[in-house]
Amino acid sequence: MSEEKEQYSASNIQVLEGLEAVRKRPAMYIGDISAKGLHHLVYEVVDNSIDEALAGYATDIEVTINPDNSITVVDNGRGIPVDMHEKEHKSALEVVLTVLHAGGKFDKGSYKVSGGLHGVGVSCVNALSTYLRAEIHRNGKAYMLEYSCGKPTCDLTVIGESDHTGTMITFKPDDSIFVVHEYDYSTLANRLRDLAFLNAGITLTLTDLRDVAEDGTPRHERFYSAEGLREFVRYIDSNKESLIDDVIDLKTERQGIPVEVALTYNSTYNENVYSFVNNINTIEGGTHLTGFRRGLTSTLKKYAEDNNLLKNAKVEIASDDFREGLTAVVSVKVMEPQFEGQTKTKLGNSEVIGAVQTSVSEALRNYLEENPRQARTIVDKVILAAQARHAANNARKQVQRKSPLSGGGLPGKLADC
Secondary structure (H helix, E strand, O other), rough: OHHHHHOOOHHHHHOOOOOOOHHHHHHHHHHHHHHHHHHHHHHHHHHHHHHHHOOOOOOEEEEEEEEOOOEEEEOOOOOOOOEEOOOOOEEEEHHHHHHOOOOOOOOOOOOOOOOOOOOOOOHHHHHHHEEEEEEEEOOOEEEEEEEEOOOEOOOOOEEEOOOOEEEEEEEEEEOOOOOOOOOEEEEEEHHHHHHEEEEEEEHHHHHEEEEOOOOEEEEEEEEOOOOOOOHHHHHOOOOOOEOOOOOOEEEEEEOOEEEEEEEEOOOOOOOOOEEEEOOEOOOOOHHHHHHOOOOOOOHHHHHHOOOOOOOOOOOOOOHHHHHHHEEEEEOOOOOOOOOOOOOOOOOOHHHHHHHHHHHHHHHHHHHHHOOOHHHHHHHHHHHHHHHHHHHHHHHHHHHHHHHOOOOOOHHHHHHHO
């Protein structure tokens, strides 16, 4: 090796300043640079508005896909603070948009429950956008600040007076970073629909200015739910045959953790469970989902045994049998959620298991005792699932025994050798 190749010193160590790290390794912060990561930028901005709604300050959130494929998110919350940040010596708005691990989610006096906890959400959006414009309405004025690739292109400016409060963020993702450049309307609509179900009483709208009808009307949808998770489960099961009269809605709180579960059983053979933490869809589950499954299984099993409903089963019932045909949505609010990674796909808080399990057990036990007919229908479904599984296993064994590899026609005692 040459002397030049062998040299490895302090000069080889790079320090990425500010938002350079996000642009250098974007997947670390938003998951990937394909369609998933592209849409995640929108989720990060919308989640900030949802946090304002959870805090009781916002009721309307509007998302617009602009003709140039940029995104505008508007809410009627308090507006991001614009006063001078004492430590950073610049406006709080600029701190939120440019400093990693900065935000209002660390101080639980501002947000008791929030989806953002790392303080990198909107600053990542800023870093990965060729253009970002923040317009803030508060203190009777309208403020504006613009960026390009995470760097300011102007100072914080008062652009007029305002008779309302709120935040408007417009951003254009950097095409040189993302391999997918166009937003999918259905993907964003599904996310906003979920948020409407999870936050009853809040209105979310989606407008696509790329898709305009002949009369000049753009594609538009409004998402609003009065009943929350009950409506969510009905929507999921809209094309399935329900086995019970209505959706079971369980709302409890344990160890300071609000737990809401809506569930029903249908005639299918699959388990269909969606889990959320602070409105974040935890697609990989986590401790809250584990607690829900344990609570559901133990409560149904104990109820069936106490009421002598398993006497005709004649087969051993497994935990999976209790979830066949189950459709459920599990939503918990955790003050200090511990997610695996910035994209928040799996919850890791160990204390949530017991809280959810106990909450679900108590609420479900009360429901079963008050609704014996519905309870019997669910138990019958469980028994049928166990019998079907047992029969399928026996049939599989018979097919395997009759296969050409089972013994080549040898006498019975030698066939399995």
